[in-house]
Amino acid sequence: MAGKTQPMPATKTNGRAKRSKEAVEEGTATLTEERRLQEIQTALSTSADLNPLYDLIRLAHGLSTKQEPNLVKTLYASARILARSLTSLIKDDRIPLGHVDEEGYVLGGATSTSSTKELSEADRAVRSWLRQRWNESVDLLCSLLGHESQDLRALAIRLLMTLQVAASNFLSGQSSSSKDPANLQARWSESPWRRLITSLLSGAPILSPEKLLVVDRVEELAQDVRLxxxxxxxxKYDDVRFAFCRxxxxxxxxxxxSISQRSDVRSKAMSMMLLLTAIxxxxxxxxxxFVPALARAPPGLNKKAKSKKKGPKFAEDGGSDDENGDGGGDDEDDLADWFSDSDNEGRSKEVKQLKKRDDIAGLGSAAVSANEASQQQRRLKRNPPLLEAIHSLRAQKSAFSKAWLAVLLVSRxxxxxxxxxxxxxxxTHEALVRIHSQILPHLVKPNLLHDFLVDCLDAGGATALLALNALFTLMTSHNLNYPSFYMRLYGLMVADPPFLHVRYRSRFLRLLDVFLSSTHLPAALIASFAxxxxxxxxxxxxxxAVTIAPFVWNLLKRHKRCMTMIHREFEGDRFEAGPAGIEDPFDPLERDPLKTRAIDSSLWELASLGATQAAASNQGLPTDGVGGQAHYLASVHSLAKILAEPFTKEKYGLEDFLDLTYSTMFENETVRTLNPRRNEDGTRIVRPNAKEPALAYSLPTDPKRGKRAAAFRLAVDQDEEQRGVTKKQKTMQVNNDTEDDEDREARLAMKEVEEQQEQQKKEQADACNRLWIFS
Known part of the structure; x- marks a missing residue:
């Protein structure tokens, strides 16, 4: 044994050495990347050479593809340096941001008042090179939205928005013909904004290692990016919200x-729109x-707003055309056109030129030109310049409306x-939960969602229940004509699964109470729902079930004609008599609530929960076998008894019953059982004729617990037997002192009968106990 080698220590030593070597290599790689980043940063800040920008982009992309956690800090710093460098180049008018394609890539062209023809060949080459670096940098920052580090994802969002405000401010300053801030024509840069929105709606791009081209997209972004x-x-910002909705x-x-074939754009757009709550x-x-150049409202906007507050226009039927109260009229409700990508700042000049041409050409062409001018003015109202649209509540609501309509109304x-x-x-459920409070009040024409809500109603189940509130809002607040609403509502209560078993039961009952609150509804309809x-x-x-009795109570209090359903007799026969009684005239399969004949029926279902027993007890009649058995839960039985009481209470608050669950009911029962009522002196109040619990011990789940339970049962039996013997001895001693021979014989005969009865009860109890013994 002494001559044999022991490989375990050598293996441990080799493992430690291997891990140490990997740590050294990672530390060396980190130091190398940090040193390289410092060199690039020094070169960018001390020289006019722009080639280090290329190296910085490649370095950041290489770091983004590695999984070492030590390199995240270096990548974090490189992204900040890249954004700072691009911001400086934008301020110096080195990057041509004026022309952007539909994908969001900068195409080049002049951004300032001077055209590209005035630039030298070398300057044009530099601008083209910087344009490519800008596009690569934007794609690189968008790709970081899918990085594993949460801090890096948040940094990518902030850096992209920093570039957005720098680009927008620069374009706004370059589009002005004067240096006066009052004459600035504000613009919203389409780069990097369009690439950012594409990444949020279709996933962060995955770049190729060589040319930094988008080859694929991440399937799902982390929720913290959208948050x-x-x-x-x-x-927070009104201009960001407007541009996002657009x-x-x-x-x-x-x-x-690039994303036309993707099937998840609508779903991700819904996720983003649900986060938009500040309207x-x-x-x-x-x-x-967000963009300082957009903060100054156009000078003529206040005058237009005052002129529109003259009052709403009234149609021939007496209704107001201005549903939103801001004087927009048809212009506000018109959603046919949209805000184009160009700002169209020179349209007012074109209108003036048309009018001037009419004056010169004469009366023949004046009518045609006037028509063209009026059409142009209407287009300007529907499609105002960017600055005017952002400061206009009407344009903001129109942008919000079109975004939600594009999300909810599916094109095929x-x-x-x-x-x-x-x-x-x-x-869909999340949108339906919020649609009545978060979406409908801010839409220009809420009735356009009618088809979407009807489709949800046709889907049945929880989807149909959630669509009811929005549909009812359209009927009551926006003049929607939907005559079959109560028929569809009753049909949901007939269909499977039962509406009292669904997840949104409490929400449905709240809405049902609102829908049936009108006293002008027919009594036959209310009777069908009850x-x-x-x-x-x-x-x-x-x-x-604990909610039904208060709910029906409130219905009967509002609709007195339905009170006859509480107690109805036909020739001395009552509905609760069971199969021996007469047939119930109520048709449970009828979908029209006006044709069910429920008004001719009786609420014997609630009577079977305990109302009939309560009524018999109030009349001093025997309650055994009357109206079936009461509900096993005391709270349901107690609430069912209110229908046997005088109708003196005006209304029950349903909120006290709607949020009950099995857990809350269990807590209430355990508190009532484990915390018994006590007298003033602290002694426990014992109810007369109180029964002992059926099971005095828990069911055995293992052999050890089974043995302990058996020992406990044996101890209890011996204790009871000893108490019984002691009691018998005392009784015999008392009886021997007072009774004679005849009394003794009668007592012994009765004792023998009692023992036989006790033996029979014990045998029956033993048979029942054996059913509970599973181990």
């Missing part, structure tokens, strides 16, 4: 070729702008396939 963008920019509509209606409701809310091709993908069931609710209570879980 950072929404919380820091989308919810691009969502554009990418869903006419997407770029302006008045002109004073438009007060926060000739084969019936949804363009840009379908919405998932979870997303009957359907009562019948559903027979199969409902206790947390739902």
């Amino acid at each position: 950072v963008f929404a919380e820091e920019y989308l919810e 691009d969502v509509t554009a990418q869903l209606s006419k997407p770029p070729p 302006p409701t008045q002109a004073a809310d438009l007060n926060e702008f 091709d000739a084969e019936g396939n949804a363009l840009r993908g379908e919405l998932s069931l979870a997303q 009957k359907r609710l009562s019948r559903a209570a027979l199969r409902a879980p206790p947390s739902a």
Whole structure:
């Protein structure tokens, strides 16, 4: 044994050496990359040579493809240096940002007042080279949105928005013909904005290692990317929200070729739109702008707003054409056109030129030119310049409306396939939950969602239940004519699965209470809903059945004609008599609530939960076998008894019952059982004729617990037997002192009968106990 080698220590030593070598190599690689980054940063800051920019982009891309955590810090610093360098080049008018293609790539061309013809060949070559580096840098920062590091993803969002504000400010300053800030013609740069929105809606790009071209996209972005963008920019700045809504509509209606075949664009657009909750409701809310050049409102905007406040226009039927109260009229409701990518700042000049031409040409062409001028003016109202649109509440609402309509109203091709993908069931439910409060109040024409809501209603189940609120809002607030609403509502209560078993049960019952609150509804319709609710209570879980009795109580209090359904007799025969009684006239299969004949029926379903027993007890009649058995849960039984009481209470608050679940009911029962009532002196209040629990110990789950349970049962039996013997001895001693022979014989005979009865009960109890012994 002494001469044999022991390989384990050698293996451990080799493992440590290998890990140490890898750590040294990683540290060396990190130091190498940091040193290289410092050299590039020094070269960019001390010389006019732009070639280090190329090296910086390649370095950052190489670091982004490596998985070593030590290199994330270096990549973080390289991205910041890259963004700072590009911002400096933008301020120096070195990058041509004036022309952008549909994908969001800069194509080149002059950005300042001087044209490219005035530049030398060398300057044009440099500008073309910088244009390529700009496009590569934007794609690189967009690719970091899919990085594993959360801090790096947040940094990529912030750096892209920093480049966006620098580019927009520069274009706004270059588009002005004067250096006066009041004459600035604000612009929103399409680069890097369009590439960023494409990445948010279709996934972060994956770049090739050599030419930094987009070869694929990440399937799903991390949720923190969308949250950072929404919380820091989308919810805060009015110009960012306007531009985002505009691009969502554009990418869903006419997407770029690179994402035209993707089937997840609509789903991701829905995820982004659901994060948009801060919607302006008045002109004073438009007060926060990300691009400083867009913060100054155009001079003529206030005058136009005052002129539009003269009053709404009234149609021939007496209704107002200005539904939103801001004087927009038909111009606000017209969603046929959209804000084009160009700003069209010179349209007012074209209108003036047309009018001037009319004056010169004479009366013949004046009419034609006037028509052209009026059409041009209407187009200007529907498609105002960018600065005017951002400061206009009407244009902001129009952008928001078109974005949501593009998301919810699915377009289909000739084969019936949804363009840009379908919405998932979870997303549809999330939109329906928020649509009445977050979407409908801010739409220009909410009635355009009628088809979407009807399709959701046709889907049935929880989707149909959630669509009811928005559809009812359109009916009550926006004059939607939907005469079959209550028929569809009743049909949901008839269909499977039962409506009291679904996830959104409490929400549905709240809405149902609102839908049936009008006292002008027919009594036959109210009776059908009360009957359907009562019948559903027979199969409902206790947390739902406990709500039915207060709900029906409120219905009967509002509609006195339905009170006859509480207690109805036909020739002395009652409905709760069971099969021996008469046939119930209620038709449970009828989908029209006005034809179910529920008004001729009775609420015997609620009576079977305990109302009939309560009524018999109140009348001093025996309750055994009357109206079937009461509900096993005390709270359901107690609430069912209210129908046997006088109708003195005006209304029950349903909120006290709608949120009950199995967990809350269990807590209430355990508190009531484990914390018994006590007297003032602290002694426990014992109810008369209180029964002992059926099981005094838990069921055995293992042999050890089974032995302990058996020992416990044996101890209890011996204790009871000893107490019984002691009691018998005392009784015999008392009886021997007072009774005679005849009394003793009678007592012994009765004792013998009692022992036989106790023996029979014990045998029956033993048979029942054996059913509970599983091990």
